[in-house]
Amino acid sequence: VMGNICKNTKGSKVIFAYAINQDIEDEDFYQPLVSFVIPVLNSERTLERCLKSIICQNYPKVEILVIDNGSTDSSIDIAKRYGAKIYHLKGPLGDVRKVGIDNSSGELIALWDSDVYIPHRKWLLQSVNVLNKFPKASTLWIRTVPPPNAGVIAKAYDWFSWTTMLIFARKRVGFWGGGISIFRKNAVEDVGGITKGIDTGEDYDLARKLAMKGYEVIFYNDPVYHDSHNTLT
Numbered sequence: 001v002m003g004n005i006c007k008n009t010k011g012s013k014v015i016f017a018y019a020i021n022q023d024i025e026d027e028d029f030y031q032p033l034v035s036f037v038i039p040v041l042n043s044e045r046t047l048e049r050c051l052k053s054i055i056c057q058n059y060p061k062v063e064i065l066v067i068d069n070g071s072t073d074s075s076i077d078i079a080k081r082y083g084a085k086i087y088h089l090k091g092p093l094g095d096v097r098k099v100g101i102d103n104s105s106g107e108l109i110a111l112w113d114s115d116v117y118i119p120h121r122k123w124l125l126q127s128v129n130v131l132n133k134f135p136k137a138s139t140l141w142i143r144t145v146p147p148p149n150a151g152v153i154a155k156a157y158d159w160f161s162w163t164t165m166l167i168f169a170r171k172r173v174g175f176w177g178g179g180i181s182i183f184r185k186n187a188v189e190d191v192g193g194i195t196k197g198i199d200t201g202e203d204y205d206l207a208r209k210l211a212m213k214g215y216e217v218i219f220y221n222d223p224v225y226h227d228s229h230n231t232l233t
Contacts, residue, residue, distance in 0.1 A: 012176040012211040014169045015137060015218045017130050029129055033061040034182065035106030039096045041069040043114035044078060046227045051082040053118040059125045065100045069093075075114075094202035098194045101185070109183045111203060115228040116144065116180055123222060130220060131182060138187035138215035139177035139207070143223040154231050169219065177210065177217035178203030180224060187215055 036054055040047060054064060066079040070090045079086055089099050101109055108128065118124070131140045143162065146154050169176045181203070188194075191209040194202050207217070 011172045011174045012169070012207060013214075013216040014141075014172065014176055015134055015216055016170075017134070017218050017220055030132055031059065031061060031125075031128060032107035033063060033105060034059070034108045034110055034124065034128065035100075035104035035185075036062065036064045036110045036112050037067070037097060037100030037104060038064065038084075038112045038114055039067050039069055039093060039100070040071055040075045040079070040114045042071050042073045043075045044071075044073040046115040046117075047075055047078045048082075049117045049227070050112070050114050051079065051084065054124075055082055056121055057118065057124040058121045059128070061106075062124070063105060065104055067096045067100045069096050092197055092199035092202070094194050094198035094205075095196050097202060098196060101188060101193060104185065107185055109185050109188060111181055111183065113180065113226075115226060117225050117227060119223070119225060123224070126222065127182060127220060130218065131184075134216060134218055136216050137218045138184050138210045139217045140182040141177040141217050141219050142180045142182070143219070143221050144180050144226040145223040147225045147227050151231055166219070175204055175208040175211050176219070177207040178205075180226075187213075 038050070051064060054062060064082065064084040065087065066084040067087045067089060068076055076086060085103070087099050087103060089096050097111060108131070127140055127142070131137065146158050165176070168174050187210060188206065191206070191213050195205050198205055
């Protein structure tokens, strides 16, 4: 892993960490429980692939918490098949995610979406290894990309939007580390958790609170697929 930290003082302190291809399966490093917190609302099209990619990880300590926001499709049946702990709450997304965090047992919290899936079995093992190397960081901020079957325009738009965000992140302008990320639970609790009542942007509000407390954010370039970004629409 290589890392460098931005030195400005305007927003989130971002560390840029790059995965090196290596076999770390037999390495002896700290492997805490990771709790995947996944809100669902009629997510049957993507949920099974999401959950399967989590349970197939070559990582020994994972729990999955699915928080249902009022699904009328087969989302809950799918979640049960994959051994998820299921909770129900109809409300703003911030409240839904908070239920998952409050009921999680993991030292690390993966705030996930039901349309995100992991591309390879060693991904979580390598990601936790990277997070271990930066003890002052609250967040592993994960690159998301369109799935392989996405259109050219969707891929170009994704590249442009991420490039723009990274320009601001390198200048330490704005608050980063929302979206699909893995958080240290003690850091989330330190800032009072996710703010209730927020339905859009609750993750970046959490990023703002963490940045104001001085926590660092790791931008991690080993991407996961965001299935719903397969077209520009």
